[in-house]
């Protein structure tokens with residue numbers, strides 16, 4: 373008893389009659405069916421906020437504070453795109469905005485591509501705001517859906533129809549959000565006022581959308597250490613020469629090394645051959661492997677692009693073997709290079725790209741990072757003159 377319906381889907385806005393049905397009084401949308409579940413969040417709010425109860429133990433640099441102030445102001449009128457180099461401390465820049473929302477009893481959603489980052493960030497923000505209810509919603513954590521601030525994976529956004537005043541989408545150009553029009557449409561239905569997109573990498577599609585939709589574009593090229601980004605070195609040589617160079621580098625270094633390879637097959641082959649541990653999307657014990665890498669200051673780990681974002685290790689170098697492979701686009705190379713020298717304590721680490729051919733993605737990555745450093749130098753020089 374299926375009737376073809378002419379109205380649009382309430383969850384994703386789909387208007388295509390070929391994928392919309394009415395069945396037994398319910399609307400069924402084939403486009404977003406897999407994002408439907410039994411439990412939806414109810415709009416509960418108001419746990420009460422007091423400034424005196426915040427426990428924020430990080431201080432913002434003048435550059436972070438400037439961006440933070442501009443977010444608080446801009447968000448009153450328009451959505452915001454926050455472009456900041458990897459390791460610039462985007463989370464910290466949002467703290468004043470969160471305070472402003474809590475004080476005004478505004479509900480915030482924060483969508484993040486990776487489950488592990490949802491859990492870690494929820495813990496960290498709960499420490500900063502012990503009086504507020506901050507809830508993590510992701511696979512394995514879907515019992516409690518309600519809080520003043522909801523951190524969730526993008527796949528969980530379907531539960532929050534028109535519920536957030538503001539929605540933050542972290543790593544907006546990352547999988548699975550970037551190439552999934554259904555998730556993007558669902559996200560549009562989640563918030564009532566404005567959205568904040570964040571990333572270090574702005575692809576063409578995103579640039580278009582941000583311009584078309586009148587987002588306020590804020591840019592921060594400076595990390596909290598006030599040091600310039602370390603620009604990657606490219607070795608464009610025969611593959612076997614690169615391989616020997618890479619082995620030599622790994623043998624001589626005195627800190628951690630992440631070796632990025634393009635495919636799971638190449639990771640498996642290299643790992644068997646060199647007896648180095650590896651991590652791929654198929655590893656069932658990802659967190660254990662990351663923890664083991666973090667625990668050993670001289671560890672080496674082979675990785676596919678799975679670790680290109682959302683992870684921070686102290687004193688780590690990143691080597692990209694076959695960086696000219698099509699798997700590595702401009703954004704992923706920028707993100708990989710952004711893994712080094714993060715945080716205030718991390719002082720060692722280089723990014724080395726091993727290639728055998730000239731690739732626009734590699735050249736684009738090097739150009740963008742050098743432009744970011746130029747902007748940073750200008751801003752730092754102005755600051756030091758003051």
Ligand SMILES: [Zn+2]
Pocket residue numbers: 381382383384385386401402403404405
């Ligand atoms: Zn739908």
